[in-house]
Amino acid sequence: MKIELKGVIVSNDDKWIYEYFDIGAVCPRDVIEKIDEAKGERIDTYINSGGGDIFAASEIYAALEAYEGEVRHHIVGRACSAASYIACSGKSDITRTGMIMIHNVSGGASGDYHTMDDASELLQKANKAICAAYTHKTGMSEAELLTWMDAETWMTADEAVKAGFVDEIAKSKNAALAAAQNGLLPADVIEKIRNTVKSPRQQEADRRTTEAKCRLRILKNGGRK
Numbered sequence: 001m002k003i004e005l006k007g008v009i010v011s012n013d014d015k016w017i018y019e020y021f022d023i024g025a026v027c028p029r030d031v032i033e034k035i036d037e038a039k040g041e042r043i044d045t046y047i048n049s050g051g052g053d054i055f056a057a058s059e060i061y062a063a064l065e066a067y068e069g070e071v072r073h074h075i076v077g078r079a080c081s082a083a084s085y086i087a088c089s090g091k092s093d094i095t096r097t098g099m100i101m102i103h104n105v106s107g108g109a110s111g112d113y114h115t116m117d118d119a120s121e122l123l124q125k126a127n128k129a130i131c132a133a134y135t136h137k138t139g140m141s142e143a144e145l146l147t148w149m150d151a152e153t154w155m156t157a158d159e160a161v162k163a164g165f166v167d168e169i170a171k172s173k174n175a176a177l178a179a180a181q182n183g184l185l186p187a188d189v190i191e192k193i194r195n196t197v198k199s200p201r202q203q204e205a206d207r208r209t210t211e212a213k214c215r216l217r218i219l220k221n222g223g224r225k
Contacts, residue, residue, distance in 0.1 A: 051081025
C-alpha cells in the first residue's frame with residue numbers, strides 16, 4: 001500500500017480549506033483510511049513535507065507506529081518539523097538529495113503575562129512530547145535532542161543516517177530536493193474561510209436538503225412540479 005505524505009500536514013477539519021486553494025496537504029483521515037485498506041500488507045510512505053500541525057502529525061505517527069504490518073518510509077524530498085517525527089514511526093530511507101529538519105514547536109498567544117507564561121510552558125512540553133519520538137528512533141538523549149531542536153538543526157541525508165533519524169540512503173537517485181516551508185495557512189485566514197465559505201460536506205448536505213424539499217413539494221402538489 002502506497003501512502004503519500006506530501007504537502008502541509010493539517011487537521012481533518014482544515015483539509016478542505018487547503019483543497020479549496022489547491023494547496024497540497026495531508027490529514028490524519030487520509031492516512032488512516034489507507035491503513036485500514038492495507039489490512040496487514042506492507043505500507044510504503046513517500047514523504048516530502050515541510051511539516052504543519054503537530055497534533056495532526058502525532059495522530060499520523062501513532063497510527064503508523066501501531067500498524068500490525070511492515071511500515072517503510074521513503075523521504076523523497078524533505079521531512080521537516082512535524083513531518084520529521086512521522087518519519088520516525090518505522091524503518092526509513094532517504095534520497096541522497098533529501099534533508100531532515102528538527103526545531104522547536106511554535107505557536108501564538110494573546111493576553112497578559114500569565115497567559116504568556118502558560119503558552120511558554122505548553123510549548124516546552126510540546127517540544128518534549130515530540131522529542132520522545134526522536135529519542136525512541138535515534139537512541140540520543142532528550143537533552144541533546146532538545147538542544148538540536150532549539151538550534152533548528154538541518155541534516156543532509158548522510159547526517160540524518162549517521163544521527164539515527166533515518167536507517168539508510170535510498171538506492172533511487174531520481175527524487176528532487178524542494179525548499180522547506182511548513183506551509184500552514186495563518187489562523188486568521190483559516191477562520192475567515194471557515195466563516196465565509198461552505199465546506200464541500202456542507203455543500204453536499206445543502207444539496208440533499210434542497211432535493212428533499214423539492215421532492216416533498218412535488219408530493220404535496222400531487223406529482224406536479
